[in-house]
Amino acid sequence: MSQPFLKIEGLSRHYPDASGKPQTPVFENVHFGIERGEFVCIIGHSGCGKTTILNVLAGLDEASSGVVIMDGREVRGPSLDRGVVFQSHALLPWLTALKNVEFGVRSRWPDWSREQVEQHSAKYLEMVGLKHALHRLPSELSGGMKQRVGIARAFAIQPKMLLLDEPFGALDALTRGTIQDELLSIVQATGQTVFMITHDVDEAILLADKILLMSNGPQARIAEIVEITLPRNRARATMHHDPQYYGIRNHLVDFLVNRSHDYVPLPEPEPV
Incomplete structure (x- = not known):
């Protein structure tokens, strides 16, 4: 069985308290994979560790346990193979x-x-x-x-993977929509692999092939992975006409509002 382009296994992160003892993990036992050319968004409430996960993928931070493998090699430290666009x-x-x-x-x-x-x-x-x-x-x-300059700079180095940390969060709605369209156009033209943090459900549906839903922290997990089945040639102006759109959107909103704080992870399988 072929391995995904990016593979995350057993990732966790905890910080020490004043005495140096590890506190409750911000997130733990995080597993997911990203295929080459796939656009993945991650959504979750503040404090669940989304940015920390992105920083680990970028090589800017180290996980307390677990491993990140990209294109067959373990991620250890920053690299021009990964372009980052911050908030x-x-x-x-x-x-x-x-x-x-x-x-x-x-x-x-x-x-x-x-x-x-x-x-x-x-x-x-x-x-x-x-x-x-x-x-x-x-x-x-x-x-x-x-x-836009930051996005151009990240794309220009032609990284194997692009990491975006809420790059449109501080922009007005009109500017945000325009840059979303530009990003989507470039990604589709280049086949770029993308991992993006967002709090915007509609942005995630527009851009992503799949969406990772994180439970609330501490001890956050990947609770669900939602495949976006809308056709890839999406546009903000017409996306809501697709009959699948509201079902996907309602599922995401319901998780964030009603289920993210009650998520109980399945028990770990017994070793064989």
């Missing part, structure tokens, strides 16, 4: 939009000429609608434009 844009304020993207591209391909780096970087900024703003500093960009 805040994390741009270098003294560099233009183009230079911010070039910074990542040059790290990925140090032997490229200046012209190669510039052309490659500009292409990805154009893909997110920033052809007119290549030479603007972050202070001259709106919040949505800054997030």
